C-alpha cells in the first residue's frame with residue numbers, strides 16, 4: 001500500500017535540520033502500524049511527508065501505486081481529499097462546523113450526496129451519535145478527537161494517518177481511540193499508520209516501526 | 222470551479238459568517254458603511270455645490286437657453302416680433318416658458334444725503350414683463366427689501382443689491398445705499414433722462430445679476446422706441462423630458478438666423494468654479510475609494526489571518542485553494558453589501574433628512590446632497606469591486622501558505 005524509498009527531509013536554515021536522513025519503509029494493505037521513537041526523531045516529519053502535507057527534500061513515496069511526489073499541487077490536494085485520512089494531535093476540527101458538518105464536509109467537497117448519512121453512521125461508530133449538532137467548543141478533547149477520526153474516514157481513505165492522536169487525552173479516552181482504530185483495522189481492513197509514544201499502545205498494532213535520529217532503527221525490530 | 226466547488230465555498234462562507242463573532246461582523250460592516258458613507262457624502266456634497274451654483278445661474282440669470290438677435294448676414298439690434306418667436310418656441314414639447322428681455326444701459330445718479338452731492342454709476346438695465354419673467358427666472362424670490370411687483374409701473378425700478386448699495390461694504394459701483402421708496406435718476410445714451418421710484422432690492426450671490434436693475438418692458442419699449450421686439454429671449458425647459466442639446470438643436474432649427482446659446486456657454490467664471498469643483502469631486506472620490514478599498518482590505522485581511530487555522534485545516538483535508546479563496550471573497554462580498562446598504566441608509570434616511578431640517582447655508586442657497594443614478598452606481602460598483610479584490614488578496618495570501626504553518630504557525 002505504501003512504499004517509501006530513501007526519504008530525506010532537511011529543514012533549511014542557518015543550521016539545517018536533517019529530520020529524515022533516508023527512510024525506507026513498506027506498509028502492506030490492511031496493516032496497522034505504529035511509528036515510535038524519541039521526541040525529535042522525525043515521526044511527525046515522516047507522517048507529514050506521507051500525508052502530503054509537506055514536500056520532502058528527496059526520495060520517493062508511492063501510495064496505492066501512485067507516485068505521489070510526481071503529482072502537481074492540485075492533484076496532490078485532490079489525492080489528499082480522496083485517498084488519505086489524517087488525524088492530528090490537536091483535534092484540528094473546524095470551529096464553525098458542528099460535529100456532523102465536520103465529518104461530512106470532506107465528502108461534500110467531493111460531491112458525495114449521501115455524505116450526511118455516512119457521517120451520521122461514522123459518528124455512531126465512534127460513539128458520538130448523541131453529539132451530531134454540537135460544535136467543537138462544546139465537546140471534550142476525546143470527543144473532538146473521535147470526530148476528527150470520523151472525519152478522516154468519510155471518504156474511505158486508502159490509508160489513515162494519525163499523529164499522536166491520544167497525546168492530549170486521558171487513559172480512558174486513549175483506550176477508546178485505539179480500540180476504535182483496532183476495530184476499523186480488523187472489521188474494515190483499514191490501513192493505519194499511527195504515531196505514538198506510549199509503549200502501552202503496542203498491544204493494539206500489528207507491527208512497530210522505530211525511528212531514531214531520522215532513520216529507521218532496525219535494532220528494535 | 223464546479224457546482225460542487227461553489228456549494229462547498231458557499232457552505233464555508235455561510236458557516237464562517239453565522240458562527241463567527243457577531244460583534245466583529247458588526248464592526249466590519251460598520252467600518253465599511255462609514256467608508257461608503259464618506260465616499261457618498263463627499264461626492265454628493267460637491268455635486269450639490271456645483272449643482273447649486275448652476276441652478277442659481279439658471280434660475281436667476283440665464284434660464285436654460287438664450288435666444289439672441291440675428292448676427293449674419295446683417296447684425297440686428299433686436300429679435301423681431303418676439304411674440305411670434307416665443308409662440309413657436311412654446312410649441313416644442315418640454316419647453317416650460319420663455320421671457321422677453323430688453324437690454325439697455327444707463328447712468329444712475331443718486332443723492333443719498335439729499336444735499337446735492339450725487340453718486341453716479343453706470344449699470345445694465347433690463348426691461349421685463351414680470352408676469353412672464355416669473356415663469357422663467359426667480360429673481361423675485363431673492364428680495365432683500367420691498368418687492369418685485371408683477372405690474373411694475375413705467376416709473377418704477379427694481380435694483381440689484383450691488384447696484385443699490387447698503388448691503389455689505391460700500392463699492393464705487395454702487396449708489397451708496399438707495400432704499401425702497403427713494404428715487405433714482407437714470408440718463409440713457411439716447412439723451413433721455415428718467416426718474417424711477419425704487420420698488421424693491423434683490424440680492425443674488427452667484428453671477429453678476431445683482432449689478433443690474435429691472436424696469437418694465439413698456440418703459441424699455443418707450444425708451445428704445447420699439448414694440449414687440451426683444452434683446453434676448455430666455456427659455457426654461459424641462460430637462461427630464463429631453464436633453465439640453467436636443468432643445469438647443471430644435472430651437473436652432475426653427476430659427477436658423479437667430480443666435481442661440483446654452484446656459485453652459487454663459488457660465489464664464491462660475492463655469493471655471495464648477496469645473497474646478499468637478500475635478501476636486503473626482504479627485505476626492507478616487508481617494509475615498511482608495512481609502513475604502515484599503516479599509517476593506519485591512520478588515521478582510523485581519524479576518525482571514527484570524528482564520529488561518531481554519532484555512533490550514535481546510536487545506537489539510539484536501540480543499541482546493543480556489544474554493545477557499547472564493548469562500549473568502551463571498552464573505553467579504555457579504556460584508557461589503559451589508560456595509561454599502563447601511564451606508565446608503567445613513568445617507569438617504571439620516572443625513573439627507575437631517576440637512577432638510579438643519580440646512581447649511583451656501584452662497585447659492587442651502588447645501589444639499591445631489592446624486593445621479595450613475596454616480597451612485599459607480600460608487601457602489603467601485604466599493605463592491607474593491608471589496609472583492611480586497612477579499613481575494615488576503616485569502617490568496619493565507620491560502621497559499623504552507624499547510625502546517627497555517628495550522629500551527
Ligand SMILES: Nc1ncnc2c1ncn2[C@@H]1O[C@H](COP(=O)(O)OP(=O)(O)OP(=O)(O)O)[C@@H](O)[C@H]1O
Nearest residue numbers: 011017018019037038039040041042043044045046
Ligand atoms: N518546520 C520545521 N523547521 C525546522 N525544523 C523542524 C521543523 N519541524 C521539525 N523540525 C525538526 O525536525 C526534527 C524532527 O521533528 P519531528 O517533529 O518530526 O519530531 P517527532 O519525532 O515528531 O517529535 P515529537 O515526539 O516531539 O513530536 C526535530 O529536530 C525538529 O526540531
Ligand SMILES: [Mg+2]
Nearest residue numbers: 043044045163
Ligand atoms: Mg511529533
